[in-house]
Amino acid sequence: MKTIYISQDSVAVALGADALAQLGAEIDGMTVKRTSSRGLFWAEPLVELDTAAGRLGFANVRPEELGALVQQGDQHPKCIGLLAEHPYLKDQTRLCFGRMGVTQPLDLDDYRAHGGFAGLDAARTMTAEQVAQAVLDSGLRGRGGAGFPAGLKWQTVAKASAAQKYIVCNADEGDSGTFADRMVLEGDPFMLIEGMLIAALAAGASKGYVYIRSEYPKAFAVFSQAVALATEAGYLAAHSADNAGSSEGAAAEPGFSIEVRLAAGSYVCGEETAMLESIEGKRGIVRAKPPIPALSGLFGAPTVINNVITLASVPAILARGAAHYAALGSGRSKGTLPVQLAGNILRGGLVEVPFGAVSLRDLVFTYGGGTRSGLPVKAIQVGGPLGPYVPESLWDLPWDIDEYAKNGITIGHGGIVVHDSKADMAQLARYAFEFCAIESCGKCTPCRIGSTRGVEVVDRLLAAQDAQSYQEQESLLRDLCDTMVHGSLCAMGSMTPLPVLSALQHYPTDFTASANSAKTGV
């Protein structure tokens, strides 16, 4: 009897995993198990074969190769060796992503057998204050972008008195170059549920929401199923509107229910207050802060809002203790971050490492293997579309939130997009404004109007025929960026200028008219 493991993650399926699984099932004596993805997206469809020495991996498998690879094992040309020893995986610290590629996403027994709910069990032996303290002591900072201490947020909500409090998980992972949240929702959904249950204990919340972007329909479907299974198994209370814990028949433990919500194609709904507006059934317009959502959030109630990875990091903190988490990382950047290598990269995928343990150069070249095209790396954007292009002089900085912040870069959710020498940085700068114009919620004039004007100014800059006109447009561009940075309510308007200004600073030749006349296209 042989067992092979094939991922059911969206990427693997789109690259042919289902056809492989079907074929595998037809082989005599073969068992096929569908797991989450290891996050070795350069290797999908990845087939793993159980052997006495561990799971043997085969990369980019085509259906006609399946029979042969089972026969030939490590002699097969597509074999990449034992997964546990693979250079892409063996030095990672998968505190959060440890079950990826190992377990079957919707199998509760599989989850429990691999450490699932150990964190919740530990939390249930503690008081609410002790749970929040543990998360504070771990040093866990928000993984959505802002990096605010999670424990502090939980304590704020715990101290607020209200009839109803909420835990809202921000799963509106809209940044290009990011897919860690998608992997959790599709691949280890019970981990997020466990994290939310622990948060609910600490904060005194009886109801939770998970707001998933509409561009992730499979993640929505899988996570919704996970909630149903967790409810059936008694981990979650059944969802009802009347769940404040003060209704008739309230048990000693109030119970926590989760409602899964589908977003509707608005990037700005990844901003926490716009997300709340959307859940409340309105247009996703940004709210002014104060009041902070911890005190007046969803429906005006005290609300813990955390990113998927922040909540998914919590079970390990409770299970292994805050000290274990805090021992990883560097400075005030404790723990691990699941970095996402994307764009024009040879070996794109998920690399979970402690802060301070690597540099951007290690990530892009040692893990990532440089560009997919084979051309030189021209630009690396860190932190999503609102992040700057990082110049080579900073590629060796320790991968630490504060080291990067000192240099004007937000590591944020950990997305890294690599561009090769064919990239036109002026067009990318123009696109930064264009995207802002498309997605702006419209509340702030600098963002709403500035983004459109920004596209126009870049066009005039690129068309400038002499030094004087160029100077004029550049001056106008910088002035506009300054207004957007200082006059916008949220990160959309205030950080759109970052990629623009960094492109102008580090790649000035892409902007001059002579460079332009030589360009043939995008």
Added chain:
Amino acid sequence: MQNQTADQTLPTAMSIEQYTVTQALNRCATPFEPGQEAAALLPILHAVQDQLGYIPPAQVGSIAKALNLSRAEVHGVITYYHHFRQSPLKGKHVQVCRAEACRAVGGEALWQHACARHGGAHTVEAVYCLGFCANGPSAQVGDKPVLQADAASLDAEVGI
């Protein structure tokens, strides 16, 4: 169309649009605290669009009335969010990612091709990230992603 349930009888002349909206309202609208009535709006709009393919403007009034909202508020939500549409798709829904990670691997050329080749018979739209950023350029035809896409693989999925 005629249907009878234990708690309501529907008029025989009800259109498929009215029926779909009524079903969605029954399924999704839950009793809320005062001031929270609108909360079911997005789930209702999703349910209607999933069933009909779009949200009929003629149904905005029924939705607004059920949720104690103004038609302007409902209209505002429908038009604010890129996902919702007010008329049926023309042909297939062809989405091509135009965000950074896909641009880095030639996504713009794919976009130009999709518009030129399929824009006539189908609904070609830009999408900003499908979450497959290590395997671009990414596109989606209906609910089927096409990864590491080029003109040929996209055309094959659209069906030439």
